[in-house]
Amino acid sequence: MSRVPLFLKIIVGLFFSAVLAFCVQAKQECFSTSPNLKNGQKWRVAYVQGGPYIHYRTNLISLLEALRDLNWVEPFQLPEAKSNDDTEELWQWLSKNIRSNYIEFVADAYWCGQWPKQEEEKAAFKEKVLSRLRTSSDIDLVLAFGTLGGQIMAEKVHRIPTLVMSIADAVAAGVVESASDSGFDYIHARVDSTRFERQLELFHRIVQFDVLGIVYEDSDIGRSYAGVTRIQNMAKKLGFHLTECKAPSDKTVVVQKTIECYQYLAPIVDAVYLTYDVNIKEAHLPDIIAPLLAYKRPSFSQSGPREVKYGALMGMTDVSYKEVGFFHASTMAKIFNGAKPRQLNQEFPNPYRLAINVETERQIGFQFPDSILMMVDEVYTDIRTVP
Template identity: 45%
Template sequence: MIRHLAPVLLAAASLLAPALSQAQADPGSSSPPTQVFPTTPISKPGGAKWRIAYVESGDYADYPLTLGEIADGLQSLGWLRFTSERPEGLAGRELWNWLAANTESAQLQFKADAYWQPGNFDASQREPMRAAIAQRIKEKADIDLIIAMGTWAGQDMRTLGPPVPTIVGSTSDPVAAGIADSAQDSGRDLLHARVEPERYQRQLRLFHEIVPFKTLGIVYEDSVAGRTYAGISAVQQVSQELGFTITSCHAPSSSISAVAANANAVRCYQKLADEHVDAIYVTSHRGVNSQSLPEIAQALKQAKIPSFSMAGSKEVELGILLSLARADISYVGLFHAETMARIFNGAKPRQLSQIWIDPPKIALNLSTARIIGFDPPVDILLAADEVYEGK
C-alpha cells in the first residue's frame, strides 16, 4: 500500500514550477506594472507615525502566532524595538495590547483601541463590526494600515473596500474565499492577501502517492466559509484527477462555543474512523486544535487509518501521520512585514506579489506509523525533514 518516496518528492517539487511561472507571466490584466519598493524604515510625510489597526476573525491559535511573527519581522527590518521579551501563548487581543504597550518606534504605532473581532466567530457580529470600522476610519481618520487575520476578517475588509491599505494573513484560500480576485491580483488597489497556489492539491497528490487510497475522509462545516477552510474545491479537483471518492462529515463550528466546535470535530472524525475510510485528510476547522487533536489522532490510530494534516507539522507532532513540513512561520511573518514596509514606502498593496510557496518537505510521526502498521521505507525517512515520536 505504501510507495517509495524519492520519485514522489521530485514530482512534488516539479508541481511548483507551473505555479511560479504563471505568477510571473500573468500579473493580472488590471494590475499596475511591477515596481521595486524598499523596506527601509520611513516616517509619514511630516514625520508622523504610521498607525496600524488589527481585525481578526475570532479566537484561533494561528492568528496571534502569525501576528507575533509579523511584529518580529518588523523588528528585524528596523521598524520597531521590543522593550521586553515578547511573551508566547497570548490570545489576539492580549497580544495586540502587549504590542501597543511594549514597542518603541519612530515610524509606526500599534493602536491599542483599533482592534476588532466579531465575537468569537459570531456571524451575527460581522456586520456591526464592519460598521464600527468604517465609522472609525471616516470620523477619526487615524488608521493608516489594517492587518486582517483570517478568512472572515479578509472578507469583511474586502466588503468595506477596503478604505485603507490592508494586508490579509492566515487564510486557507483567499481566492476561493473571494478575498482576492486571483493569486496574482487582489482586485483592489488597497488590498494584499498572501496566496499559496495549489497548496492543498500538492498535499493531496503527495498523500495519494504515498498511500494510494480509494476513499478519503474529510470533515468540515457545511457553509461557504467552512468549505473554504477545508479546501473542498481542491479536494474535489484532485479526487476527479486521481479517481478516489470522498466521504464527508459535517461539523458545525461558527457561532457556537469553542467546546461545542471541538466536540463536533471529534464526533465527525470518530464517525469516519468507524466507517473505515482508506485515509483521512485533516482539514482546517475551528474544532481541530491542540485540545481536540490528541483525541482525534487516537481515534484514527485505533482504526489504523493513515492521516495527512492540512495545517502542517504542529498536527503531526500531536499524532497525525503525515504532512508537508511548513517553512518556519517567521518567514511568513517577514513576508507580511516586508509587504507592510513597502506599502509605507509608497507601494499600493495591489502592486506587490501575493505569492508564497512552502518547500515540499515531509513531516512524519513515527509513533503513529508504528501503531497503524505503516513501516516507512528508508527513503521516506531520509526525505523527512521533521520526524516526531510520541503522542
C-alpha cells in the same frame, strides 16, 4: 567639455528602459523595504480577525520577527502566552512594549469577532470595524487575519491599505479577484493557489489511499477554510473516493459533532486529511486523533505541525512561517515606502518541508519511504497529551 557619443546615449537609454520595464513586470522589487516615517510620524497599524485561532498568533509573531530583521522594530522578548490562540493579549502587549521609531500598534484598533455565525452578527461586527475606519483617519494599515477578517476589509467603503494574512483561499473566499490581481488598490492577500493540491498529491503518493476522509464545519466559512472544492477536484484528478462528514455550525455542538465525525470516518476510510477548523483547540486533538490511531489510519494535517505533535502522521512544518512572515513584512515595508498593495506580488507558495510523528508511524504500522524521509525537517518521537 567632451560630448557623450550618440551610441553611448542609446545604450544608456536602452538600459534604463529595460530597468523600467522590469519594474513594471516585477513591480514589488522596485520599492524599498527600508524603515521610514509618514511625514515625520509613526505608521499606525490596526488588527482585525473573525475569531481566535492558533495560527493567527503564530503568523503575527512571524511578521513581528521579520519586521525586527528589517529594522522596523527593535529586538524584543515576548511574554509567555496564557493561550496559544490569544492575539488580543499579544496586541495589547505590542502596543505598550514594542520599541520602534517607525511603527505603532494601536491599542484600541483591535477587533475580534468571536466567530459570529448568524448573518446579523457578522454584519454588526463588520460595521463595528468599518465605522471606525470610515470616521477616523488615524489608521495607516490594517492586518486582517483569516477569511472573515479579509472579507470585512475587501469593501469599497474605505481605502486603507490592508494585508490579509493566514487565509486558506483568498480567491475562493472573494477577498481578491485572482492570484495575480487583488482587484482593490488597497488590498493585498497572500495566495498559495496550489497548497492543498500539493499536499494531497504528496499524501496520495506516500500512502496510496483509495478512500480519503475529511471533516469540516457545514458553513460557507467552514468550507472555505477547509478548501472543500479544491479537495473534491483533487479526488477526481487523482482518482480516489472522497468521504465527507459535515459538522453543524451551531457553536454549542460543533466541537462534539466534529469529534463524532472522525469517529465515524475512521473505520470506513483508508486515510484522513485533517482540515483547517477554527473550532478545534489543542484540548480537542487527542479525541480527534484517538480513532485514527485505533483504526491505524494515516493522517495528514492541512494546517501544520500542531496536529502532528498530537499524533497525526504528517503535515507541513513551522519553518515556512518564518518565510511567510518575511513575505508579509516586506510587503508591509514596501507599502510604507509608497507601493499600493495591488501593485505587489500576492503569490507565495509554501516550501515542501515535512513534519512526521514516528510514534504514530509505529502505532499504525506504517513505514515512510526513504525518498520521503529526505524531505523531513521536523520529527516527533512521541504523541503529546493535553496537560
